[in-house]
Amino acid sequence: MNISESLDLILESKELFGKSFYEYFLLNNPTVVPYFEGIDMARQELVLTMALSTIVQHTVKDHAAIDHYLRHLGTRHHRWTIPPDLYPMWCDAMLVTLQKVLGENWNDELAGEWRAALEKASHTLLKGYDRHAGI
Helix, strand or coil, X not given: CCHHXXXXXXXHCHHHHHHHHHHHHHHHCHHHHHHHCCCCHXXXXXXXXXXXXXXXXXXXXXXXXXXXXXXXXXXXXHHCCCCHHHHHHHHHHHHHHHHHHHHHHCCHHHHHHHHHHHHHHHHHHHHHHHHHCCC
């Protein structure tokens, strides 16, 4: 199974995936909890699955529009004052959730694909912070 095929499985269970991710992420990273105050978590869970689609497209196809979108999203996160040092925690929580949801389909190769994809997307997203800061 590759990253694209695993995404198809995740999208089939998007409600479970989003709920599982945020339960784990917020419980294990209490410093992020204030950033989610007042957020409609059901909506956020759906946004998360859309973000995963974008991350996979960014890895597999790497279109300029996807790169631009991720930078824009980074600028928005910067405006929401989300510190860049939270992204590694987000990636780690994402990998734990992916492993849980994908179960027996999870292996070292797939884990490596997802880690690379998440790190690449995070790097691109953080370029939006730089642009916002005028760098």
